[in-house]
Amino acid sequence: MDRLVDLAKVLRSKNSGPFEITLDILFDDPEKYRKVVECGIINVQTICQLYHLKPEDICNIVFYQKGLGIKITYNRSVSSGTLRDRDVYGAQQHAPLMDILIP
């Protein structure tokens, strides 16, 4: 079993506009990309569990083969930079993805 962080070249989060956060998982090896996609673990249920989200909070999960990347976008509970926000740029919300185990 590999951890996702060991397979991915880039693992990051960032605002996609002030009302959403987007998680990017990018690979430099088509084989690693294929392995992660095909094992099926990156799905709505996994993300909801990891991030304590409801399925309707997830805007989309897209697999982009040409870019060897996976993108997950979800709604912020608080918009960027207003009261109760904790991460104005949304740049530190990716860590829970790292320990996902890939069979």
Next chain:
Amino acid sequence: MKKCIKILSPCGILGYGFPLESFVNGLKDKPDAIVVDAGSTDAGPHKLGANTAIVSRQACKKDLEYLIAAGFENHIPVIIGSAGGSGGKAHVEWTLSIIDEIISERTIHPLKQAIIWSDIPKDVIYEEMKQGKVIPLGDTVPMLTEEILEDTTGVVAQMGIEPILEALEEGAQLIVCGRAYDPSPFAAVGIHNGFDEGLAYHMGKILECGALCCDPGTTKDCMMGVLYEDCFEVYPTNPQRKCTTVSVAAHTFYEKDHPYILRGPGIVLNLEDCEFSEIGNGRVRVKGSKMIRTPIYEIKLEGARKVAYRTFVIAGIRDPLLIEKVEEVEELVKSSVMNQYPEIPRESYEINFYNYGKNGVMGNLEPNNVAGHELGVMFEVIAKTQSEASALCSSVRSTFMHYGYQGRKSTAGNLAFPFAPSDVEFGAVYEFSVYHLMETPNGKMLFPIEFRT
């Protein structure tokens, strides 16, 4: 038609700076234009709401001096997107005052300038709202009401290429855009010269962050984009960086909700069939970027309003007995403060604790909510006025400092304050109150151009 068009992007945000050597290298390759993005909503709603800039005046001037002089000497246009950070009237005027200073100090004359304003009058928005033509951009964005619009400092809209094309056609040498869709000022140069729109936009999307699409990536270094008839190439002008297929493809993903469908003013970019290839010397070639025009031209509106005032305190906790029950104690402190201030309505303020070292960054989303041997605590009071926020926050601080929780042994104090005074008046807190799409007949009507020399 030229065989290719070269665009030099000096840095990711005007004022972030760039190594002079990289800029000089870029000029040696004879760019046809220098284009720089100055804006972002990343830093939150405050800049737009409070009419302040992202970078300091000094930092902006330092970068602009190089750009304006290089454009003037090489007879190539210089375009600034989203001037002043948010692109509103105050932000554009701030940028113009810096430009005026540079032009007079350096005797750069004559310089034909175009200023493209992007402030959308509220009465125009009211009219469109009545016809249902203003819609929230995202599931969690509230519907726009007259009240929210009234409270909003000012509204800007992201421009497409249309007004920038007009400025280029008129021969402007320096174009200062209000709020622009980040790739637009780059795309306009390619499209003005007759190149493919999809490729021109996609190249703009990559160049707008400076050398962030490189390995190693940064927003503080220069990039060159070369647009050909059937493809484009990007490369850093600093030999210590290179573009790779992964770094460029990764950047196509950046800050967007979808990896290959990108929506802009009046357009949709589809990058699903793009091919990225490394062609040596740190260059990457991109083919297959497609763009379609949408049947209805929609622009993105942005606005921010003041919602409250904040006072906050930063402190540390090292006592394991307190760390163990910190959330319980914080709740007790909160109710104690509320009881101390019955004269301030409870619904008019809030007291929040951020426990760094536990779940400070992710809050309720944190899957690993466990503290280490010490904890950073930031607490804040959000209230209707600064004086209420400060009065309440001072009470939170003193109550927390001396709170006699069950099992306490450190009866002299619960918090380590790094600073004296401990309480910091933050000022106003803003929120993005307008983040909506609005229909408009075309890409030019709401973006008036002013020319000057």
